[in-house]
Amino acid sequence: MTVMEISECFPNNFKPVTGEFIFQHVKALSGKCSVIVVVPLRFIPAKELMTLNPIRLISNLSKWFSILNNTVSFSEGNLKVIYFGYVSLPRPFFEFIDKRIINFFFYKKIKLLADKYKPDVIYCNWIRPWADISAEVAANLGVPFVLDHHEDISTLKKIFPGSYKKFLGIFEKADQIIVHSSINKEELTAENLKLPGVEIIHLGQNFSITGTKKIFNQDKLKLICISHLNEERKNIDDLITAVSNIKDKMNFELTIAGDGLLKEKYIRQSKGLNLENEIKFLGSQSREEIGDLLNLSDIFILPSYPEAFGIVFIEALAKGVPVITCKGNGGGEELRKSGYPVVLVCPHSPAELSNAILDLSRNKNKMLLMSDTGKEIVRKFFTWDINAENTYNILNTLNTLNTLNTLNTLNTFKDTLNEFNNRKPCAE
Numbered sequence: 001m002t003v004m005e006i007s008e009c010f011p012n013n014f015k016p017v018t019g020e021f022i023f024q025h026v027k028a029l030s031g032k033c034s035v036i037v038v039v040p041l042r043f044i045p046a047k048e049l050m051t052l053n054p055i056r057l058i059s060n061l062s063k064w065f066s067i068l069n070n071t072v073s074f075s076e077g078n079l080k081v082i083y084f085g086y087v088s089l090p091r092p093f094f095e096f097i098d099k100r101i102i103n104f105f106f107y108k109k110i111k112l113l114a115d116k117y118k119p120d121v122i123y124c125n126w127i128r129p130w131a132d133i134s135a136e137v138a139a140n141l142g143v144p145f146v147l148d149h150h151e152d153i154s155t156l157k158k159i160f161p162g163s164y165k166k167f168l169g170i171f172e173k174a175d176q177i178i179v180h181s182s183i184n185k186e187e188l189t190a191e192n193l194k195l196p197g198v199e200i201i202h203l204g205q206n207f208s209i210t211g212t213k214k215i216f217n218q219d220k221l222k223l224i225c226i227s228h229l230n231e232e233r234k235n236i237d238d239l240i241t242a243v244s245n246i247k248d249k250m251n252f253e254l255t256i257a258g259d260g261l262l263k264e265k266y267i268r269q270s271k272g273l274n275l276e277n278e279i280k281f282l283g284s285q286s287r288e289e290i291g292d293l294l295n296l297s298d299i300f301i302l303p304s305y306p307e308a309f310g311i312v313f314i315e316a317l318a319k320g321v322p323v324i325t326c327k328g329n330g331g332g333e334e335l336r337k338s339g340y341p342v343v344l345v346c347p348h349s350p351a352e353l354s355n356a357i358l359d360l361s362r363n364k365n366k367m368l369l370m371s372d373t374g375k376e377i378v379r380k381f382f383t384w385d386i387n388a389e390n391t392y393n394i395l396n397t398l399n400t401l402n403t404l405n406t407l408n409t410l411n412t413f414k415d416t417l418n419e420f421n422n423r424k425p426c427a428e
Helices: 020-029 054-069 095-117 130-141 153-159 164-171 182-189 237-244 263-272 287-296 312-317 330-337 348-360 365-383 384-421
Strands: 002-006 034-042 074-076 077-084 123-126 145-148 176-179 197-200 223-227 252-257 279-283 300-301 325-326 342-347
Touching: 002 020, 002 095, 002 279, 020 034, 020 077, 020 384, 034 095, 034 176, 077 153, 095 130, 123 130, 123 330, 123 384, 130 145, 130 164, 130 312, 145 153, 145 164, 145 300, 145 365, 145 384, 176 182, 182 197, 182 330, 197 279, 223 237, 223 287, 237 252, 237 300, 263 279, 287 312, 300 312, 300 348, 300 365, 312 365, 325 330, 342 348, 348 365
Parallel strands: 002 034, 002 123, 034 077, 123 145, 145 176, 176 197, 223 252, 223 300, 252 279, 300 325, 325 342
Antiparallel strands: 074 077
């Protein structure tokens, strides 16, 4: 079986960590079948490159273009990754026009790749902006179309309050929908669409599971938050406010690893609350550096809401770090359903988050229980091998059913043709 996956979110030379989880997913899946990944590489400068200094701007853009242009296609065993560059209008301001432009100019390119590799299944990550092309190519080839839904619909509603439903029609064109948490599935089924099967397949994580017993810092508790700092829904401001409330009640250090447009805002907030000595902003970190940070940390906190899943939660679990997050968060709720005693607080409640941090920090037995249980939960549910096995089973079933339907159609056609050829001539 050959699967063609289409995903704009995928590691490249400019952003080597972006879409890392999709790379790990296809890499694991390629151990069971052939996987062709088509990666539309968007040549639009990132906001963080922009500056009023013309010399620095030219330098930033030159380096960005050179790095992105040096991202080349590659193969690893049964996995082939194909990059192709494109440009589009700014999002989300011209999202619907942009989708039409992409469909007009790039359908042929995707179709030519599909004709070349003859996939048995077309698999698209995210509903925008490549799902429509994926569905059309699949229909043209007569193969199943699978839509992997990572987004949370509540975010779509916030960005496009009057028109978000225009995006949802693509779900009805799919032969199978894959989500990664119960929250994702509940949100989707609540939209009253004519849906095919919706299956929850857990994502994996990239760290080796710590084998030794976690030793917590007694004198100065090390709190950690790992997140990009581009979206307000991560609620990093609530976390900063929460730790300011407990500054005089416990000895702690909070490390915030991640970068983004809101970083300076959060630094100013921290300074305004006199937390320069308690909060460290490290910026972007490599996978190795993140693993080292988690090994040294005592409690992982990410109060994001909404959140489709969040692999960083299970990365913390793999390192034996207890997790605090928000109720209604896809990752937190999925961990709870899996048997992990995650600490969940109401979204946008710094006071409740403060109390949760204090309560957990004073209960070392619970921290040890969360540490040990978390590692077992990861082994049982959240590995890339499990993700690949479950994904392959679904795709293989779809492919088999599609083949049988094709054969039945051909046999019906042959029977009709034979009946026509063998009919008796009409009497004159």
